[in-house]
Amino acid sequence: MSTxxxxxxxxxxxxxxxxxxxxxxxxxxxxxxxxxVLALVSAxxxxxxxxxGDVLGSVLHRVGLGGAELDRVxxxxxxxxxxxxxxxxxxxxxxxxxxxxxxxxVFGNPLAEPGVIGISSGAAVGAVAAIAFGWxxxxxxxxTVFAFATGLVTVVVVYAxxxxxxxxxxVTLILTxxxxxxxxxxxxxxxxxxxxxxxxxxxxxxxxxSLSQATWPKVLAVLPCAIAGLLIAPxxxxxxxxxxxxxxxxxxxxxxxxxxxxxxxxxxxxLTAAAVAVAGVITFVGLVVPHLLRMAAGPGHRFLVPGSxxxxxxxxxxxxxxxxxxVQPAELPLGVLTALVGSPFFFWLLMRTRRRQGGWA
Amino acid sequence: xxxxxxxGGTGLRRRLARALAGGGPRLPDAPVPGLTLATAxxxxxxxxxxxVLDGVDLGVAAGEVLALVGPNGAGKSTLLAALAADLPPAxxxxxxxxxxxxxxxxxxxxxxRAVLPQISTLAFPFTVAEVVRxxxxxxxxxxxxxxxxxxxxxxxxxxxxxxxxxxxxxALSGGERARVALARVLAQRAPLLLLDEPTAAxxxxxxxxxxxxxxxxxxxxxxxxxxxxxxxLAAAWADRxxxxxxxxxxxxxxxxxVLTEELLSAVYQHPVEVLPHPRTGARLVVPRRPGxxxx
Numbered sequence: 262m263s264t265x266x267x268x269x270x271x272x273x274x275x276x277x278x279x280x281x282x283x284x285x286x287x288x289x290x291x292x293x294x295x296x297x298v299l300a301l302v303s304a305x306x307x308x309x310x311x312x313x314g315d316v317l318g319s320v321l322h323r324v325g326l327g328g329a330e331l332d333r334v335x336x337x338x339x340x341x342x343x344x345x346x347x348x349x350x351x352x353x354x355x356x357x358x359x360x361x362x363x364x365x366x367v368f369g370n371p372l373a374e375p376g377v378i379g380i381s382s383g384a385a386v387g388a389v390a391a392i393a394f395g396w397x398x399x400x401x402x403x404x405t406v407f408a409f410a411t412g413l414v415t416v417v418v419v420y421a422x423x424x425x426x427x428x429x430x431x432v433t434l435i436l437t438x439x440x441x442x443x444x445x446x447x448x449x450x451x452x453x454x455x456x457x458x459x460x461x462x463x464x465x466x467x468x469x470x471s472l473s474q475a476t477w478p479k480v481l482a483v484l485p486c487a488i489a490g491l492l493i494a495p496x497x498x499x500x501x502x503x504x505x506x507x508x509x510x511x512x513x514x515x516x517x518x519x520x521x522x523x524x525x526x527x528x529x530x531x532l533t534a535a536a537v538a539v540a541g542v543i544t545f546v547g548l549v550v551p552h553l554l555r556m557a558a559g560p561g562h563r564f565l566v567p568g569s570x571x572x573x574x575x576x577x578x579x580x581x582x583x584x585x586x587x588v589q590p591a592e593l594p595l596g597v598l599t600a601l602v603g604s605p606f607f608f609w610l611l612m613r614t615r616r617r618q619g620g621w622a
Numbered sequence: 623x624x625x626x627x628x629x630g631g632t633g634l635r636r637r638l639a640r641a642l643a644g645g646g647p648r649l650p651d652a653p654v655p656g657l658t659l660a661t662a663x664x665x666x667x668x669x670x671x672x673x674v675l676d677g678v679d680l681g682v683a684a685g686e687v688l689a690l691v692g693p694n695g696a697g698k699s700t701l702l703a704a705l706a707a708d709l710p711p712a713x714x715x716x717x718x719x720x721x722x723x724x725x726x727x728x729x730x731x732x733x734x735r736a737v738l739p740q741i742s743t744l745a746f747p748f749t750v751a752e753v754v755r756x757x758x759x760x761x762x763x764x765x766x767x768x769x770x771x772x773x774x775x776x777x778x779x780x781x782x783x784x785x786x787x788x789x790x791x792x793a794l795s796g797g798e799r800a801r802v803a804l805a806r807v808l809a810q811r812a813p814l815l816l817l818d819e820p821t822a823a824x825x826x827x828x829x830x831x832x833x834x835x836x837x838x839x840x841x842x843x844x845x846x847x848x849x850x851x852x853x854x855l856a857a858a859w860a861d862r863x864x865x866x867x868x869x870x871x872x873x874x875x876x877x878x879x880v881l882t883e884e885l886l887s888a889v890y891q892h893p894v895e896v897l898p899h900p901r902t903g904a905r906l907v908v909p910r911r912p913g914x915x916x917x
Contacts, residue, residue, distance in 0.1 A: 366745075369745035370745065371745075499759065499762070502752075502756060503756055503759055504745075505744055505745040505748060506743070506744060506753075506756065506806075507739070507742075507743055507745075509708060509737075509739060510739060510742075513706065513731075513732060513735075513736065513737040514756060514757070514760055515730075515731070515759060515760040517727070517728045517729075518728075555746065559747075559748075559749075560746035560747055561748070
């Protein structure tokens with residue numbers, strides 16, 4: 262046998278695969294760097310501008326590494342208004358991006374996304390109920406806990422309804438999403454009907470999706486959900502890769518599919534609840550982000566899951582910065598903005614898939 | 623007495639090895655030729671209300687190629703799935719490495735049997751090399767992960783998929799996909815290979831290639847169970863053939879004794895001729911066809 266046809270270890274890896282492997286650390290570093298810069302810019306920008314250098318100085322001062330304190334107003338704007346908002350944007354964006362990547366993996370379907378298939382609306386039902394009935398018996402966590410509970414029920418229902426023979430048909434998934442969104446919308450409407458005027462205002466603004474009410478207690482209310490979800494998710498990356506082969510083949514390769522499914526559904530519910538409880542229904546982040554990353558770095562979930570969290574945070578931080586600076590002194594609703602940008606992307610995705618493979622069957 | 627001590631000793635050593643390997647799964651026994659890898663005893667499987675398998679007894683030994691043949695709906699794939707521990711028996715029992723199939727955990731089963739499904743799908747655009755490498759996943763926490771690169775390279779060479787190793791799976795033809803799926807199964811290097819119609823989508827040359835690979839693997843120790851529709855392939859390559867008919871085993875043994883005109887004609891409900899090859903004398907199985915009128 263000649264050396265030309267003899268495969269080597271190199272052939273086993275594949276040139277494209279090696280290029281991807283080289284690209285992922287670069288991409289991750291790039292995303293992290295962009296995130297840091299943008300967080301700084303976002304904290305510095307607003308109706309009361311603070312030079313980025315002063316922002317850094319104030320942060321360094323607070324952690325006791327030199328730097329300098331700002332004046333009283335500056336400190337207050339930075340630490341009571343801007344930073345909670347930046348942190349909240351990071352948490353919500355990371356949760357949405359990560360939840361999108363996980364859902365697409367567990368459904369084996371690139372269109373699965375908390376917003377599109379109704380998980381966000383489901384979580385919103387619990388949150389609206391908590392607001393409309395003025396429930397506070399779980400303290401600051403009440404809205405989050407209710408969002409988690411109804412979000413969880415919704416994921417389970419959607420999963421049970423849309424899967425057949427170990428995979429989810431796109432049409433079934435989308436139709437299930439329509440049904441779930443309609444039902445959740447009806448329930449929310451019912452709660453709005455029962456709420457008083459002040460609560461209706463609160464619900465309406467919350468539903469449009471906004472981070473304008475960001476405070477540290479709000480950050481604290483979703484932090485446990487978001488952090489737990491984000492920390493657990495990457496542990497399932499390898500098994501999600503295998504799940505791409507289908508349920509039975511994944512089981513043949515040693516994956517306990519039932520347990521994987523249960524764990525991931527819980528994680529998705531955690532992440533979605535965290536995002537929805539503070540920011541309302543923000544669609545398309547979980548759809549767009551994993552798609553873009555898959556195009557850039559391949560479908561391997563070991564990068565895709567944490568990468569989607571990073572990129573999701575970046576997208577939402579950018580969106581929030583635009584939302585609060587584009588039409589100053591007014592503020593665009595964040596959910597409206599992401600939908601404005603996300604929907605055309607969804608269209609493009611549809612066109613591209615139809616051109617390439619005749620559409621999703 | 624010594625036997626009891628012996629088992630205790632290996633058990634302890636095994637547990638120790640497991641602990642040293644970082645709590646990984648229990649490793650399979652090396653397939654010594656003749657060792658029974660999996661058995662079905664009085665196996666009855668029901669899907670819904672239909673009894674698909676009805677009291678099947680069958681064993682697979684290390685080092686042999688066992689062909690499952692029979693008409694559509696006879697229960698070949700169901701038997702394979704039951705041996706793979708995918709389907710629970712309604713009655714009877716399936717054992718793998720001497721232990722009831724359902725008693726194994728998924729990660730332990732993955733070290734003992736590899737399964738090629740009839741149809742292979744892939745949800746995301748992984749490349750061929752990535753798909754084949756997925757076959758190594760069960761060994762990730764064992765010392766055998768050292769063999770990963772070698773196993774992947776060998777499997778890709780055996781299944782002839784090296785030429786398109788960096789193309790996405792979705793961009794391949796049906797036959798190419800089938801070979802990639804086979805390469806993934808080969809890379810798993812399990813002692814028991816369960817292949818459901820591996821030749822269905824393949825051209826003549828690659829059909830021969832797949833069965834030759836089965837033989838080569840069996841010669842090294844593993845046992846191979848392969849569902850085939852082409853009786854000629856079964857006659858030429860299998861050590862044993864089991865003919866299924868209506869959920870029961872109609873006959874089982876070396877192909878020469880089993881693949882007879884009477885039995886096959888009855889089972890397939892179509893007259894079948896079995897003739898010796900004019901040069902080699904090997905068995906050829908062909909359906910009896912009416913002569914074509916002269917043009």
